[in-house]
Amino acid sequence: MNATTTDAAQLPVVVIGAGPAGLAAAAHLVERGIEPLVLEAGAQAGAAVREWAHVRLFSTWDEITDPAAEKLLAPTGWLKPDASAYPTGGDWAEQYLRPLADALGDKVRLGVRVTGVSRSGRDRIVDADRQAQPFVVHVAYADGREERLFARAVVDASGTWATPNPAGASGLPALGEKAAADRVAYRVPDLADPATRARYAGRRTAVIGSGASAFTALATLADLAKSEDGAGTKMMWILRRGISGSTFGGGTADQLPARGALGLAAKAAVDEGHADPVTGFRTEAVERDAEGRLILAAEDGRRLDPVDEVIVLTGFRPDLSFLDELRLGLDERLQAPVELAPLIDPNQYSCGTVRPHGAKELSHPEEGVYLVGMKSYGRAPTFLALTGYEQVRSVAAAIAGDRESAERVELVLPETGVCGGAGLFDRPHADEATDTGGGCCAPAPSLIQLGTGAPAPSCGS
Known part of the structure; x- marks a missing residue:
């Protein structure tokens, strides 16, 4: 398949990852009449969340569903669970993420791993006519097949679950860690x-x-x-x-x-x-x-x-290897977008004090590429699901050319906004939540850091 500069606007937006942020991004794009293509490496939507299915979230159902996603689900007969209840990761995956992926239909492809993203015909050093070229996304299937897909924009919501930090205090695996x-x-x-x-x-x-x-x-x-x-x-x-x-x-x-x-x-x-x-x-x-x-x-x-x-529960880090050919602007410490990093520094903020942010703070020198959700936070363990949903709302608006909406903050965080984090897993009811907790996004070994990162990080690990 070839993509020319004249038809780039007709291409889909590739969303990497069918987790909470990725599926919400797709719902917002659909709401704006833009075709998303969600690529998920796992066999099911919410594959990473399913790996911590036994962990109960700190957040209630009311704090972990996205408004655009709820609108997309409404015609299917989906009923939102008790807003005050605290679900497990398994509940979140089965009662929300799976139905949402089903509602998106063939806009979600499972068992597809993204191995590289670049500008069509341009590696990272080439300036000439760069911004006019569509993105090319190289993917691999479980059966060994490879394919290249073209996109008008790329939203990376692949998270950090697959790359936990090692035991070694230097940030590298301790000697003998891999052998053990x-x-x-x-x-x-x-x-x-x-x-x-x-x-x-x-x-x-x-x-x-x-x-x-x-x-x-x-x-x-x-x-x-x-x-x-x-x-x-x-x-x-x-x-x-x-x-x-x-x-x-x-x-x-x-x-x-x-x-x-x-x-x-x-x-x-x-x-x-x-x-x-x-x-x-x-x-x-x-x-x-x-x-x-x-x-x-x-x-x-x-x-x-x-x-x-x-x-070892020492946090997570983003996998940036398949984005090597893109021009990303990342903070040297947190590996988060440079404008976002000062707002999420765990030395200064907890998840409840990070202010809502959107496309502006998530932008990179490479126009049209966005890291959202847990991945946007790099190594910071302060991520909040509600913040992620505001991120993708703003990003979808920016991709649609609605700068006013992209720059407008439409989220008021509760004072008790929850970080992603793992919790005790045997307390199913809201009135028992004072005895247990979990992550709004992914449990985290550091945890969630949602996520230590069990999926999700905790407000300060």
């Missing part, structure tokens, strides 16, 4: 799964991380330790910093009761002796003893007692 892959996990474990439960029951586990996902792992493994089949379960909690009054969050004073309760549950795991904290420990190596157990070694020379398993 059989005993290292990067997700909050689903202890309702018999095989996973057996993996941790009665064993000693090191949990690395200090965000909502780490809290979730500590709390759930502590519950396992108190159960009939979990006798002998023990944790070592590895923190790169020390323990202070803010380590466990705001507790009962937290504006987000579910998040505060999660921190208190993690504190109880420590106070009750189920988890032994190790502070100021920056992992440099993962070694094995004669029995195959793992020994963590720090940059300062400390070596900890052997453990059976290691759970």
Whole structure:
């Protein structure tokens, strides 16, 4: 297939990822009469969310559905779940994302992995006639086929779930970390799964991380330790910093009761002796003893007692490899768009204090390409689903040429706006939410960082 500059405006907008932000982007484009083409690497819509199906969100249903998506769903007979209830990731995927993908029909392609994006006939160094060329998107199918697609614009909503941060404090995998892959996990474990439960029951586990996902792992493994089949379960909690009054969050004073309760549950795991904290420990190596157990070694020379398993919940990072031929303007620290980065710096803001933003802050030197959703935040763990929906509303308006709407803020965040984050997974009702939490977007090992990132990041991991 060839695309010329004269027919570029008739091409679809390629949306990468059929998760919450990607499907919402498609709904907004449809609302504006623009043809979207959503490319999802997984076999189902919300594939990443399904990987943390057992995690309950911090957010209620009212905070995790997009208005344009609801309009698209209305003619199908879809009924919005109880707005005050706190769903699990599995609920979100089955009761909202799957129906939304079905409503979009052939505008969503599953099992399609994007391997590269560029300007047609122009690599990143060529200036001549660059902006007049459509985007070319190279894709690979599960059966080995390859194809190139053309687009008028590209919206990357692929998230960060597939690229968790390593255990190594330098940002690189610790020495021996990859070799120990059989005993290292990067997700909050689903202890309702018999095989996973057996993996941790009665064993000693090191949990690395200090965000909502780490809290979730500590709390759930502590519950396992108190159960009939979990006798002998023990944790070592590895923190790169020390323990202070803010380590466990705001507790009962937290504006987000579910998040505060999660921190208190993690504190109880420590106070009750189920988890032994190790502070100021920056992992440099993962070694094995004669029995195959793992020994963590720090940059300062400390070596900890052997453990059976290691759970790394230190956050996520964006995969930018398939965007190499595009001219992106990214902050050197957060790997977020340069105009957005100062607004989401986790050293300055929590998810509830990040102001709504849109196409202007998400723009790049390469006109017509946008990173949205979790991916737009780079390595910052402060993402909020409602903010993501405002992002794609604005981006769709910009693509449609409606600059006034693109620049207008149409979102008023609640003071208790939730970050993405993992939570305890056994409290299904809204009135029990003060005892558990989850991520609005993806759980995060760091978590959510929505997402540590279980899918989602937590407000400060």
